[in-house]
Amino acid sequence: MKIIIATGNNHKKSEIKGVLGENFSLFTMKEVGINIEIIEDGITFEDNALIKARALRNHTKEIIIADDSGLSVEALSGQPGVYSARYAGETATDEENNAKLLDELSKVPDKKRNATFVCVIAMIMPNGQEYVFRGECKGFIGFQYQGNGGFGYDPLFIVDGTEQTFAQMSTLDKNTISHRAKALAKLKEALKNM
Incomplete structure (x- = not known):
C-alpha cells in the first residue's frame, strides 16, 4: 500500500515506518x-494536519497522511502548542526552542512542569474521505538536557512512569509509547479495517 507523507522530514518517515511496518510503502512528498510550500496557519493540531494533507490532494491520487505534533506545557497555558517547531522564532533550531522552553520554566518547580506531547494524523483516501487520529503522551519537562537520541524537545521530555527522556530511549521503546505511536496505531487499525 503506497502512502505519501506530507513532510520532508526523514525522522518522521522513519518513525512512521517503524510503527506501520513493512506492508506499507512510504514516501515523503519530496521523494x-x-x-510545494504549505502554510500551517491553523489554531489546533487537527487544523494543521488537515491543512497539510489537503495541500497534497491536487498532486497525488495515493493515500495521503500528514501529522501535526507538538508539546503542550501546563504551566505555560498549553504553549508552545501548534508553535512548537517555531517557538523561538520562524527559523528557530531545536536548540533555540529548547533553550526558550527552559528559560520560560526556570522558576517553575518540578511538581508543576507537567507536559503532554500531542500528535494528530490526518489521512485522506484516494476517494477523498478524510480521517483524523489523535495520540498523546504525558510527562514533564526536566531541568536539563538528557540523552542524545530523538529530535525537538525529546531531550527535555521525561515520560510519565519512567525516569527517561525520549532522547534516552531506544527507537523501539519510544515507538511503543510516544504520542505519534499512539496516533499511528489508530491509523494502522483503520487501514486494516478498510
Whole structure:
C-alpha cells in the first residue's frame, strides 16, 4: 500500500515506518516530486494536519497522511502548542526552542512542569474521505538536557512512569509509547479495517 507523507522530514518517515511496518510503502512528498510550500496557519493540531494533507490532494491520487505534533506545557497555558517547531522564532533550531522552553520554566518547580506531547494524523483516501487520529503522551519537562537520541524537545521530555527522556530511549521503546505511536496505531487499525 503506497502512502505519501506530507513532510520532508526523514525522522518522521522513519518513525512512521517503524510503527506501520513493512506492508506499507512510504514516501515523503519530496521523494515523489511534490515541492510545494504549505502554510500551517491553523489554531489546533487537527487544523494543521488537515491543512497539510489537503495541500497534497491536487498532486497525488495515493493515500495521503500528514501529522501535526507538538508539546503542550501546563504551566505555560498549553504553549508552545501548534508553535512548537517555531517557538523561538520562524527559523528557530531545536536548540533555540529548547533553550526558550527552559528559560520560560526556570522558576517553575518540578511538581508543576507537567507536559503532554500531542500528535494528530490526518489521512485522506484516494476517494477523498478524510480521517483524523489523535495520540498523546504525558510527562514533564526536566531541568536539563538528557540523552542524545530523538529530535525537538525529546531531550527535555521525561515520560510519565519512567525516569527517561525520549532522547534516552531506544527507537523501539519510544515507538511503543510516544504520542505519534499512539496516533499511528489508530491509523494502522483503520487501514486494516478498510
